[in-house]
Amino acid sequence: xxxxxxxxxxxxxxxxxxxxxxxxxxxxxxxxxxxxxxxxxxxxxxxxxxxxxxxxxxxxxxxxxxxxxxxxxxxxxxxxxxxxxxxxxxxxxxxxxxxxxxxxxxxxxxxxxxxxxxxxxxxxxxxxxxxxxxxxxxxxxxxxxxxxxxxxxxxxxxxxxxxxxxxxxxxxxxxxxxxxxxxxxxxxxxxxxxxxxxxxxxxxxxxxxxxxxxxxxxxxxxxxxxxxxxxxxxxxxxxxxxxxxxxxxxxxxxxxxxxxxxxxxxxxxxxxxxxxxxxxxxxxxxxxxxxxxxxxxxxxxxxxxxxxxxxxxxxxxxxxxxxxxxxxxxxxxxxxxxxxxxxxxxxxxxxxxx
Amino acid sequence: xxxxxxxxxxxxxxxxxxxxxxxxxxxxxxxxxxxxxxxxxxxxxxxxxxxxxxxxxxxxxxxxxxxxxxxxxxxxxxxxxxxxxxxxxxxxxxxxxxxxxxxxxxxxxxxxxxxxxxxxxxxxxxxxxxxxxxxxxxxxxxxxxxxxxxxxxxxxxxxxxxxxxxxxxxxxxxxxxxxxxxxxxxxxxxxxxxxxxxxxxxxxxxxxxxxxxxxxxxxxxxxxxxxxxxxxxxxxxxxxxxxxxxxxxxx
Numbered sequence: 001x002x003x004x005x006x007x008x009x010x011x012x013x014x015x016x017x018x019x020x021x022x023x024x025x026x027x028x029x030x031x032x033x034x035x036x037x038x039x040x041x042x043x044x045x046x047x048x049x050x051x052x053x054x055x056x057x058x059x060x061x062x063x064x065x066x067x068x069x070x071x072x073x074x075x076x077x078x079x080x081x082x083x084x085x086x087x088x089x090x091x092x093x094x095x096x097x098x099x100x101x102x103x104x105x106x107x108x109x110x111x112x113x114x115x116x117x118x119x120x121x122x123x124x125x126x127x128x129x130x131x132x133x134x135x136x137x138x139x140x141x142x143x144x145x146x147x148x149x150x151x152x153x154x155x156x157x158x159x160x161x162x163x164x165x166x167x168x169x170x171x172x173x174x175x176x177x178x179x180x181x182x183x184x185x186x187x188x189x190x191x192x193x194x195x196x197x198x199x200x201x202x203x204x205x206x207x208x209x210x211x212x213x214x215x216x217x218x219x220x221x222x223x224x225x226x227x228x229x230x231x232x233x234x235x236x237x238x239x240x241x242x243x244x245x246x247x248x249x250x251x252x253x254x255x256x257x258x259x260x261x262x263x264x265x266x267x268x269x270x271x272x273x274x275x276x277x278x279x280x281x282x283x284x285x286x287x288x289x290x291x292x293x294x295x296x297x298x299x300x301x302x303x304x305x306x307x308x309x310x311x312x313x314x315x316x317x318x319x320x321x322x323x324x325x326x327x328x329x330x331x332x333x334x335x336x337x338x339x340x341x342x343x344x345x346x347x348x349x350x351x352x353x354x
Numbered sequence: 355x356x357x358x359x360x361x362x363x364x365x366x367x368x369x370x371x372x373x374x375x376x377x378x379x380x381x382x383x384x385x386x387x388x389x390x391x392x393x394x395x396x397x398x399x400x401x402x403x404x405x406x407x408x409x410x411x412x413x414x415x416x417x418x419x420x421x422x423x424x425x426x427x428x429x430x431x432x433x434x435x436x437x438x439x440x441x442x443x444x445x446x447x448x449x450x451x452x453x454x455x456x457x458x459x460x461x462x463x464x465x466x467x468x469x470x471x472x473x474x475x476x477x478x479x480x481x482x483x484x485x486x487x488x489x490x491x492x493x494x495x496x497x498x499x500x501x502x503x504x505x506x507x508x509x510x511x512x513x514x515x516x517x518x519x520x521x522x523x524x525x526x527x528x529x530x531x532x533x534x535x536x537x538x539x540x541x542x543x544x545x546x547x548x549x550x551x552x553x554x555x556x557x558x559x560x561x562x563x564x565x566x567x568x569x570x571x572x573x574x575x576x577x578x579x580x581x582x583x584x585x586x587x588x589x590x591x592x593x594x595x596x597x598x599x600x601x602x603x604x605x
């Protein structure tokens with residue numbers, strides 16, 4: 001949570017997370033780069049510039065694959081959520097590694113020519129009509145531009161400036177970027193290699209990314225959030241029974257407009273808020289109440305369940321919903337209140353009186 | 355609803371999650387090392403081509419022939435280049451030697467530079483300006499080309515300089531754009547045949563009738579292809595006048 005924009009709001013977990021990222025990246029490169037030609041069975045060494053390009057390129061691909069696995073893994077098992085916490089730093093580091101790969105490629109394969117190297121990167125191979133020999137560099141350039149846009153807009157300033165829905169939509173660029181990276185590798189490096197190890201690793205990682213997303217989607221389809229049921233009074237929707245509620249936790253239901261409401265029980269009183277965190281639309285209903293505040297499971301943003309407002313000095317707000325009890329049934333008004341609107345919580349003890 | 359530990363980034367990590375986070379961290383670090391080694395270890399042998407800086411500067415004299423790109427039939431060799439050799443010539447980087455050699459066709463010239471060598475393929479990267487190539491005194495004639503007939507061959511079009519060792523590896527689809535830039539810049543293109551032809555695996559290629567290679571050829575560079583053309587021997591160098599219409603990309 002933030003009140004002002006600083007480059008990074010550091011805490012111990014972020015330090016550890018970033019140290020792990022840097023250590024993993026350095027280790028990958030440190031193992032890859034110094035392999036001597038004798039160890040590889042080569043007559044002469046691969047050019048250092050090409051080795052560098054390969055090492056940084058392969059590292060960026062592995063990093064991007066892991067980044068894309070974190071999301072669905074966290075959906076399948078919430079113990080993976082700590083990896084999601086600082087994923088944007090992972091993305092920025094991946095962009096830097098990919099940029100280094102591009103630097104070595106540009107200043108080796110496209111250098112030393114009468115043609116300007118930037119122009120040459122697009123003009124040297126224009127066989128777009130064929131699969132074999134396709135200008136795979138263009139796919140890499142596209143992916144790199146996407147990564148640069150994502151890295152440049154990764155800060156919470158842009159999240160706030162663009163709003164969570166637009167920001168998240170923009171950051172969906174990671175998927176076409178990843179597809180382009182896989183195409184870049186498949187039509188480039190893999191076409192030139194007789195040893196198939198990298199082809200198997202590429203297939204394993206890319207199919208792993210696709211498989212985990214399919215598994216997460218399948219799980220969401222198999223156990224979707226329940227629909228809020230219609231009741232005789234069209235102004236209300238039924239979410240659950242009071243016996244389904246548990247102190248400090250929520251029941252989530254989908255409303256007719258497609259949005260989700262999270263109904264919390266806190267200190268024996270029922271309140272309903274939007275399920276979407278104002279930060280990155282994280283699932284607030286999958287969080288819990290900590291220190292009297294609903295806490296998002298993704299990044300720990302917090303809200304007072306009675307008014308949808310973050311505690312001072314923070315300024316984030318989310319929509320609230322009117323809630324009532326009909327017998328033991330919990331009902332909400334599906335029309336959301338403006339973000340931060342206070343709504344009196346409904347004590348459980350009133351259940352029989354409505 | 356669950357009793358599962360709840361992670362909040364800025365709060366103390368729940369004890370129950372510490373083991374999982376430690377395990378995941380170890381997996382990521384170990385995985386980085388394993389993948390770095392596995393991918394790094396899986397690189398193909400780039401071959402033995404190289405700039406032979408260890409030979410020192412080579413200066414030779416011979417007759418220039420434009421095929422249409424320049425080659426030199428060596429008459430007075432050096433320590434590493436024998437008389438009778440036929441050398442492909444190039445400038446620095448991705449620049450050919452034609453601008454300097456055009457006026458010397460059929461004439462004696464002195465060439466000086468660094469040798470690139472890969473197996474039987476030799477190329478001399480000339481020094482800059484007249485230090486690299488200049489007219490020389492003496493008598494010499496271009497050896498008469500020997501027509502070896504019409505051939506259909508399978509293999510790969512490369513740029514002769516990177517293939518000879520200016521880059522390692524200097525062939526394959528990863529190198530395709532670089533090869534195109536080299537050929538566009540006037541570096542002699544070379545065909546690497548899958549089967550030896552007249553005892554040679556490398557053939558310098560030209561367009562039909564020994565014309566410059568047409569641009570259509572760029573779509574076939576670095577691919578496994580078959581093509582037809584007239585083959586001839588120029589000195590000890592095979593030159594294949596490739597007919598672009600006959601190119602077929604092979605699986």
